[in-house]
Amino acid sequence: GQQVMQIPQYQHVQEGEDFTTYCNSSTTLSNIQWYKQRPGGHPVFLIQLVKSGEVKKQKRLTFQFGEAKKNSSLHITATQTTDVGTYFCFPGGATNKLIFGTGTLLAVQP
Amino acid sequence: NAGVTQTPKFQVLKTGQSMTLQCAQDMNHEYMSWYRQDPGMGLRLIHYSVGAGITDQGEVPNGYNVSRSTTEDFPLRLLSAAPSQTSVYFCASSLIPGTGAYEQYFGPGTRLTVT
Numbered sequence: 001g002q003q004v005m006q007i008p009q010y011q012h013v014q015e016g017e018d019f020t021t022y023c024n025s026s027t028t029l030s031n032i033q034w035y036k037q038r039p040g041g042h043p044v045f046l047i048q049l050v051k052s053g054e055v056k057k058q059k060r061l062t063f064q065f066g067e068a069k070k071n072s073s074l075h076i077t078a079t080q081t082t083d084v085g086t087y088f089c090f091p092g093g094a095t096n097k098l099i100f101g102t103g104t105l106l107a108v109q110p
Numbered sequence: 111n112a113g114v115t116q117t118p119k120f121q122v123l124k125t126g127q128s129m130t131l132q133c134a135q136d137m138n139h140e141y142m143s144w145y146r147q148d149p150g151m152g153l154r155l156i157h158y159s160v161g162a163g164i165t166d167q168g169e170v171p172n173g174y175n176v177s178r179s180t181t182e183d184f185p186l187r188l189l190s191a192a193p194s195q196t197s198v199y200f201c202a203s204s205l206i207p208g209t210g211a212y213e214q215y216f217g218p219g220t221r222l223t224v225t
Contacts, residue, residue, distance in 0.1 A: 032210065035214070041117055042198070042200055043202075043216050045213040048211055048212075053170075064171065088153065090214065096158065096166070096206070096207050097168060098158070099168075102152045
């Protein structure tokens with residue numbers, strides 16, 4: 001079945017530093033979504049990528065979908081304390097059994 | 111629109127008790143799912159449904175039952191609660207995956223403790 005690894009599990013940065021999390025799949029994906037979960041909250045949708053090599057930006061966040069559609073990344077430029085939380089990838093494949101990536105917990109020190 | 115609602119917000123059960131976690135959505139979404147999230151961990155899929163009358167197992171279905179008699183409601187039943195089921199439970203809904211943008215809308219969660 002589909003296996004998705006997300007790295008790193010945890011990242012601690014100083015405010016203003018950049019941050020990147022990676023999502024790697026063992027199978028080709030039809031699309032991939034990214035979610036953010038603030039501490040104590042529920043996951044909230046950020047973006048969906050569909051096309052091979054696609055790059056999308058939301059202010060300081062840059063999302064990429066790999067050329068082979070097996071990996072994706074989320075990059076945050078100049079982190080702020082409001083970026084704290086866990087970032088999950090959510091790969092879409094050939095099944096309705098949708099399983100989240102393991103998540104990356106981002107801590108930002110002021 | 112209320113979006114996805116879950117009740118109760120908090121629940122404490124004794125081992126062996128049964129209960130039903132309620133989930134409802136008012137967005138006419140066909141796809142609904144239940145996840146559990148243990149402290150400091152990720153989201154694990156328990157059960158999901160692609161429409162009324164259709165349910166299927168996720169990654170960790172043991173100890174849980176679901177039913178989908180209407181499009182709006184997707185209750186999760188714990189048959190005989192165990193301490194290992196202490197977790198936060200999230201319900202989510204969306205359009206059918208693969209039909210374009212199927213953003214998952216999550217409820218606020220139910221925090222369950224089994225003693």
